[in-house]
Amino acid sequence: MNTKPDLLPKGKSKLKNVIWLVLFIIAFTYSANLSGVNLSQLFSNGSQMTVILKKMAQPDWSYTEVVIEPLLETIRMAILGTTFGALVALPFSLLAARNIIKNKVVNGILRFILNIIRTIPDLMLAAVFVAIVGIGPVAGIITLSIFSFGMISKLFYEAIETIDDGPVEALTASGANKMQIIRYAIFPQVSSHFFSYLLYAFEINVRASTVLGYIGAGGIGIYLQRSLSQFRYDRTAIIVLVIFAVVLVIDTISNKLRERLL
Numbered sequence: 001m002n003t004k005p006d007l008l009p010k011g012k013s014k015l016k017n018v019i020w021l022v023l024f025i026i027a028f029t030y031s032a033n034l035s036g037v038n039l040s041q042l043f044s045n046g047s048q049m050t051v052i053l054k055k056m057a058q059p060d061w062s063y064t065e066v067v068i069e070p071l072l073e074t075i076r077m078a079i080l081g082t083t084f085g086a087l088v089a090l091p092f093s094l095l096a097a098r099n100i101i102k103n104k105v106v107n108g109i110l111r112f113i114l115n116i117i118r119t120i121p122d123l124m125l126a127a128v129f130v131a132i133v134g135i136g137p138v139a140g141i142i143t144l145s146i147f148s149f150g151m152i153s154k155l156f157y158e159a160i161e162t163i164d165d166g167p168v169e170a171l172t173a174s175g176a177n178k179m180q181i182i183r184y185a186i187f188p189q190v191s192s193h194f195f196s197y198l199l200y201a202f203e204i205n206v207r208a209s210t211v212l213g214y215i216g217a218g219g220i221g222i223y224l225q226r227s228l229s230q231f232r233y234d235r236t237a238i239i240v241l242v243i244f245a246v247v248l249v250i251d252t253i254s255n256k257l258r259e260r261l262l
Contacts, residue, residue: 055233056240063238067223071242074219077137077212078205081144086198089149093156094182099168100160117150122208126217137218140209147208148201152194159193160186199254206250210243 031037094100096110125146129139167185176184213221220239227235 052233056237058234059237059241060232060234061238063235064242067220067239067242070213070220070223071246073137074209074213074221075206075246077140077144077209077219078202081141081209082148082198082202082205084141084145085148085150085201086152086194088145089152089156090194092149093153093160094186096153096157097160099163099165100178100182100186114150114153117146118154120146122147122212123215126212126215130216135216135218140212140217140219143212143217144205144209148205151204152197152201155197155200156190156194159190159197163189196258199258203247203251203254207247 092110092114096107096114098107101107122143125143126139129142133139133142163186167189168181171181171185209217209219210221210224213219213223214225216222220243224236224239227233227239
């Protein structure tokens with residue numbers, strides 16, 4: 001008697017799932033012990049979290065007027081940092097793209113520099129520039145500029161390397177120089193990507209500038225640090241609500257613009 005072959009895909013073995021679960025638990029427990037994490041403290045101090053949330057549930061609305069100006073400063077920091085970073089990233093990306101500059105040494109050096117810049121944490125950069133230029137928005141703007149430069153450069157030179165080579169070859173055959181090729185064959189194909197990455201960096205910078213302000217790099221982060229150190233959670237709640245509202249609005253507008261660009 002012939003039996004019909006089982007055409008349904010076979011599910012994963014339950015034994016394998018159990019083994020993976022056991023391995024995960026062992027790795028999780030080993031990592032917690034190695035790093036000295038005591039999870040019981042989280043539950044034993046849970047009542048403190050409840051106290052903080054109760055205080056934050058009663059925001060000091062009169063504090064709203066105080067945080068408006070530092071909030072605007074935070075947004076201005078993000079705008080300036082993103083703009084400066086993007087302006088430097090534009091020529092750098094063109095030089096790093098392999099289909100523009102066909103020199104492996106130049107490409108390698110530029111990409112190595114970009115890799116170094118991207119590996120430096122924002123907070124470390126902010127701490128360094130606070131020590132150099134002092135507490136204030138200048139340190140935050142420089143930090144955001146460097147961060148934007150590293151991120152936009154990488155995304156943009158990767159976009160350049162995916163362009164259609166047809167227009168480039170046509171202009172090259174007609175005797176156009178490098179600048180004319182970039183202007184008429186390359187940039188029209190990737191300009192929407194560049195502005196999309198710029199908006200994306202701006203979104204991230206608005207959130208990052210809040211954290212940078214926490215260590216003295218200007219903006220509303222200074223007020224956040226002050227309210228937490230004074231245990232004024234009612235004021236902390238106002239700052240969190242204001243930041244959330246601004247980030248939500250910027251994300252919505254930025255997403256709409258990027259959808260139209262791409």
